[in-house]
Amino acid sequence: MVEQNLRPKPKPKPSKLHADVEEKANNNEKHLNKSTLGLCDQIEKLAFRKRYQEALELFEILEIEGGHEITNRTYDALVNACIGSKSIRGVKKVTNYMFNHGFELDQYMSNRVLLMHVKCGMLIDARTLFDEMPHRNLVTWNTMIAGVVDAGDFIEAYRLFLMMWSESCEADSRTFATMIRATAGLGLIYPGKELHSCVVKMGDSDDVYVACSLIDMYSKCGSIEDAQSIFDAMSEKSTVGWNSIIAGYALHGYSEEALSLYYEMQDAGVPMDHFTFSIVVRICARLGSLEHAKQAHAGLVRHGFSLDTVANTALVDLYSKWGRIEDARNVFDRMHNKNIISWNALIAGYGNHGRGEEAVELFEKMLSQRMRPNHVTFLAVLSACSYSGLLDHGWEIFESMSSIHNISPRAMHYACMIELLGREGLLDEALALIRDAPFEPTINMWAALLTACRFHKNLELGRFAAEKLYGMGPEKLSNYVVLLNIYNSMGKLEEAASVIHTLKQKGLRMLPACTWIDIKKQAHAFCSGDDSHEMTKEIYQRLDELLLEISKHGYSPEARYLLPDVDKKEEQMLLYHSEKLAVAFGLISTPDYMPLQLMQSHRICNDCHNALKLIAKVTEREIVVRDASRFHRFKDGDCSCGDYW
């Protein structure tokens, strides 16, 4: 494989190309303003200044000119240039040149060449080089293992690690840092703990890299306590250490704690990097606190990371989730380097706001810029079509996945299409799509059909879908709730009761609905049936007024969606709950759990939707609420996300 790469290629024709290259050489020399320097020196200098692309361009000139003696130093610079610019073409050219000129690789240079392949993602060639290497030292092994871990092949990393141990009985802190990363990737805490004790035995536990990978491993494997104690024990807490522990708390859902750790980091005077801001922006998105988010955005700009792709993508996502799609667009448009994740974030943003046309437009713009979509892109654009009822676009895009983009639709894409067809009432087509899928239909696909059946009151097909759903593990509460709601809405109370019986038998419990709102940085939480808030009386009074007022505008709660065995008092609780509570405060609410009848999909139900429209109208306010998947902005009795029920 490598031999093939190293085989000499026909020399380029001298004519025009040569002229071009000479022109370039002249320009470069002018640019460098050191025309007296030899090409090798220039390459080394360019690589040192991180002008990798230019270094490689000069190397091409050197190749054509011929007759240059290349030393270790220049090859070293070229390796850096290839790694820095992630140029596969460069790697091939440099290795070809070495091979053609009979350059003898010592241990150092072999390791560098291996690294160059690894860092440019050429894992197959790297592995061949590795396997054919006459001598491997610690650095060789570490380089290869890190490459395999980077590629996500954690099991292979383990295999290599065991081979390394049996061959040489040596491993150092770098090996362990990498292997701990591998166990984090596998999500396995026991091998992680074993490596941890090895590290302690070898006296490497003070190593800052080891500590950081341990923090990350423990938090990714579920033990934030262990992560915390590693962090506490760090004698010198580095930026990465702080980043890792903050990300750890965020991962475990402790967003407030994560944010206060970030402020602690700030107070401790630890320099923050673009990782810090990417993590913090994400936390703000989750917290739903625009105030903190704005501060994070400002901090990011102030610290000079306003060009960072990851942090900006997190901002695009944050503003989208906050219903500020124009702000999201603004950040997006200013980004210098957009990758597929950035595009996906904005497309999903438009989709979640019911602005399907714009999502499709953006998707097409992306294609015209030769950005290659991936399966997440299709998920975003298809669900955008689904929310906005764009049937034709949906079909066209779904079919283009395999025919044009060579991406096989996964179950989630099918589920989106089933939802789209179902919403438009094309239940037979939806069923046909399930039957035509080239794999076993999944829970989500049947559940999408079931939801559609509920809306269009097709009991027969609904029951069929429900039967398919039953017995498909892992059983999800939400599927039972869909079925329950179907029976309820059709007045089939006996069947509904039997679903509840099944639920109880299986020990599946519905969580009480819970809503919270941020008022002056203080969170107020309200659970269903909970009257512990000190202003409960005032809140309910205001709610009564509002309910009375909106009922004059034609609002009537759809009690038939409620469970048959809830008593009157509970019914009141349910109707009073959620967004309405927050609205009583006249503020924006950020509910996490929806009232019971919303559990099926964690989305705002018809009932709440109507109520919120009317409340927006009678209070003459703009109301923004978020359910599990998107924002709904109510203004003058209209909802900007579109009616999808």
Added chain:
DNA sequence: GTAGGGTTAG
């Protein structure tokens, strides 16, 4: 004498 390691976004 030179090389290899940790944290982020959809």
